[in-house]
Amino acid sequence: MLEIKGKNIIDINVNGTIKSVVVRPADTLLYVLREQLGLTGAKNSCENGDCGGCTVLVDDMPIKSCHMLAVEAIGHNITTIEGLKNEPIQNAFVEKFAIQCGFCTPGMIMNCYALTKKYPHATDEIIEEWMESNICRCTGYQEILEAIKSVSS
Amino acid sequence: MEGKNRGDYMISFDFDYYKPNTIDEAIEIYKYLSLEGKTAIYYSGGTEIISQARIDKIRFDAAIDIKHIPECNIHGFQDDKLFIGSAVTLTKISDYYLFPLLSEICKKTADHTARNKITIGGNICGKVPYKEAILPFLLSDSYVVIAGVGGKKAVPIAQIFGEEPQLRSKPRLNAGEFIIQIITERDYTMLPYINIKKAKQGKVDYPLVTIASIEKDKQIRIAFSGICPFPFRSAEIEKDLNNDSVAPNERINAIISHLTAPIINDILGSSKYREFVLRNALGEVLFKFRGENNA
Numbered sequence: 001m002l003e004i005k006g007k008n009i010i011d012i013n014v015n016g017t018i019k020s021v022v023v024r025p026a027d028t029l030l031y032v033l034r035e036q037l038g039l040t041g042a043k044n045s046c047e048n049g050d051c052g053g054c055t056v057l058v059d060d061m062p063i064k065s066c067h068m069l070a071v072e073a074i075g076h077n078i079t080t081i082e083g084l085k086n087e088p089i090q091n092a093f094v095e096k097f098a099i100q101c102g103f104c105t106p107g108m109i110m111n112c113y114a115l116t117k118k119y120p121h122a123t124d125e126i127i128e129e130w131m132e133s134n135i136c137r138c139t140g141y142q143e144i145l146e147a148i149k150s151v152s153s
Numbered sequence: 154m155e156g157k158n159r160g161d162y163m164i165s166f167d168f169d170y171y172k173p174n175t176i177d178e179a180i181e182i183y184k185y186l187s188l189e190g191k192t193a194i195y196y197s198g199g200t201e202i203i204s205q206a207r208i209d210k211i212r213f214d215a216a217i218d219i220k221h222i223p224e225c226n227i228h229g230f231q232d233d234k235l236f237i238g239s240a241v242t243l244t245k246i247s248d249y250y251l252f253p254l255l256s257e258i259c260k261k262t263a264d265h266t267a268r269n270k271i272t273i274g275g276n277i278c279g280k281v282p283y284k285e286a287i288l289p290f291l292l293s294d295s296y297v298v299i300a301g302v303g304g305k306k307a308v309p310i311a312q313i314f315g316e317e318p319q320l321r322s323k324p325r326l327n328a329g330e331f332i333i334q335i336i337t338e339r340d341y342t343m344l345p346y347i348n349i350k351k352a353k354q355g356k357v358d359y360p361l362v363t364i365a366s367i368e369k370d371k372q373i374r375i376a377f378s379g380i381c382p383f384p385f386r387s388a389e390i391e392k393d394l395n396n397d398s399v400a401p402n403e404r405i406n407a408i409i410s411h412l413t414a415p416i417i418n419d420i421l422g423s424s425k426y427r428e429f430v431l432r433n434a435l436g437e438v439l440f441k442f443r444g445e446n447n448a
Binding site for chain 2: 052
C-alpha cells in the first residue's frame, strides 16, 4: 500500500520525463505543474472543474488537473501543452484563427488533441460532447470547431 | 478584489494519502486511523472532495484512495448479473453501454472531461443532491456490495438509499464502510426505458428535472432527481402513474400532490417552473409507455 504522509518527494512522469517533486498530498496536480515544474500552460482559472482551462492528459485521457491530486499521478503519464510540438491540431488552431485572448487555448488544445487521437473522424455529436468540457470566454467556438474538423476530415 | 498569489495552495489543510491494493488494506487503515483519532475519508474520483476541500467545506486527516482495489474496478456481466465497481468512471459506463439507461444518464452528467474522473461510487455517495446515476439502480432493485469492519455484505439499494427521508440525502453507511460494487440483474438492463433531463441552459448543468423510467411487467417504474433535494423513487407515485382508470392529467396531478418534499426553488428554477417542467416530462413518460397524450 502506498502511504504518503506530510511533504514527500514523489516521481511523476511529465511529458515523457520523470520529474521529482516535493508535494503535500493535498497539492493538486495543477498546482505542482505550475508552481514546481514551471509548466504554466495549464491555466489556474476556476479551480472547480468547470472551465477546462487546466486540462492535461493522463494516460492520453483529458483530465482537469485542478481536480486531481498530484499524488494520484504517480504511475501515470502526464502530458501538458508543453509536451506537444507541431501537432496538426496546434497548427490548425493557428490556421483557423481559433485563438482570441488565448487563455483557454492550452486546455482546448489538450482536449482537442485527445479527441482527434481517439476519434480521427469524429462526428459532430462526438465533437460537441467532448468540447462541452471547455469554456472560451471570448466565445470563439466556431473557429475552434473548424480547427478540429480540419484535422478530423 | 484581491487576486491569487503565486504559491497559494488550492487546498489549505494537510492530510495523509493512502492507496490500498485490497479491500482488507483499506478497512485496516481506516480502523488504524480511527484508533489514532483521525478522520479518514474514502476517495475515488475525488472531484467533489477536492472542490469541497478547496472552499474548506470539508476537512479530514486522511484520504484512502480506493481506485486501485480490483473489486472496485469490475465492469461486466457475470452469471446474468451486471457488476459495476464503485471506482468505474462515468465515461467508461457511458462508453460501454452495458446498461443503456445508466449509460445515457451518465453521459448527461457533468461534462466529458469531468466524467473521465468522476466515478459511479462518488456520484451516488457525494454531497451534491442530484446523484442522477442512482436512478437506474433504484428502478432495477439493484444490490450494493458494502465492505466494512464486519466484512462484506450485499444489501438492496433501497436499504441505503430508501424512501424514508433520512435515507435520501446520503447513503446509510456505517463508519468505515464503503461501497465496492453495485449489482443489477441482466433482465433489468434490457427493459424499455426513457430518460429525460431538463436543464436551465445547455447540456452541462445540474438538472431542473431528471426522470428515469422503465416498464416491467406492464408497470411503469419511475425515479426522479432535481425535483426535491434528493433523488427518489416512490411506490405511491408509481401507483398514481399506473392508474389507467383515470385520465393522464389527473394522474399527473396526483403525482404532484404526492411529492413528499417541497419542490426545489433556487436560482436554476423556481418551484413553479420546475413543476411545469415536471408535468411535461411526466407527459412524455406516459406517451412513451402508454401512447397517451396529456394535453
